[in-house]
Amino acid sequence: MAGTNAKAFLHVTDFEQKNGTVSLWYSNNKQETVDTALAQARACVEKVGPEHPTFTIRLASGAIALQQSINDTVVRYESRILLALNLVILIGCSLAYRSIVAGLLLLIPVNLANAMLTASMSLAGVGLDVNSLPILAIGIGVGIDYGIYLMTRICEEYQVANKDLGVAIRVALKTCGKAIFFTASLMTIGLAPWYFLSELKFLSDTGLLLVILMLINMVLALVLLPLLVYLIRPKFLDSDMSALSESLEKKSQTAVPA
Incomplete structure (x- = not known):
């Protein structure tokens, strides 16, 4: 990483390289896929626990989360x-x-x-x-x-x-x-x-x-x-x-x- 611009790693970490991102890719954004993805993500966080001595796990945004937000608004x-x-x-x-x-x-x-x-x-x-x-x-x-x-x-x-x-x-x-x-x-x-x-x-x-x-x-x-x-x-x-x-x-x- 010597001599590499920090912007090259923005898809996985921030400028200070303290906070990282785990991205998951899905074949589509249909409601069934969205429900499964969110259920699996929440189950994973619950299983490993959100709080750890050196890091904290948080659910972020992305295409799946945005689609769920849109779907909730449409239903409402x-x-x-x-x-x-x-x-x-x-x-x-x-x-x-x-x-x-x-x-x-x-x-x-x-x-x-x-x-x-x-x-x-x-x-x-x-x-x-x-x-x-x-x-x-x-x-x-x-x-x-x-x-x-x-x-x-x-x-x-x-x-x-x-x-x-x-x-x-x-x-x-x-x-x-x-x-x-x-x-x-x-x-x-x-x-x-x-x-x-x-x-x-x-x-x-x-x-x-x-x-x-x-x-x-x-x-x-x-x-x-x-x-x-x-x-x-x-x-x-x-x-x-x-x-x-x-x-x-x-x-x-x-x-x-x-």
Whole structure:
């Protein structure tokens, strides 16, 4: 070490060469790996003891410890973020449809979609972190759009079809449902290459999650939401939907002939 700059050994010791560092390398920073690494490190310190006559053992920082800190923060704020989004959407939709039942009906599919997305993430080995947490928030926004479109169309057709809910749902699915299917399919096709072609893990995981998200929200909007409306038969179906849309019949009645 004679004639060597002390900076050359900063990865193992300090300038005075009194405090040293033992670094461990891991294949990835997934939650399972992080939990195992921290458990083993704590068990090692407990076994040999932290205090010794000539030195003291302390757990320091690093990629594993930083990842655990991030994961703890994500877990702590995930429920708060999703709860705030649900509350805002519930208030907005309840005011628009003049019924709290409408807001609850629209929230059921999107929250079920988030639960299914979380399960898919677990199966695909994608952890919940600062990169994947926004996808859950985006899922609520995407799913609620599909639900509002279809719900409004069902209300319109219900009033036109002489209060026949079955006919209203079928017509809504044949018209607005086709548009939802086309939009979701087109966006899915555009996002799928992210997963297969991207060399960046963030973009690859994002592409995979968005594709799964679009498909789940589309299926639940076209299947679960009409089923809930048909079974519950909410009273807001008779409400005036002019604030949300304008029917073609009203336009044709007010049109001036050429």
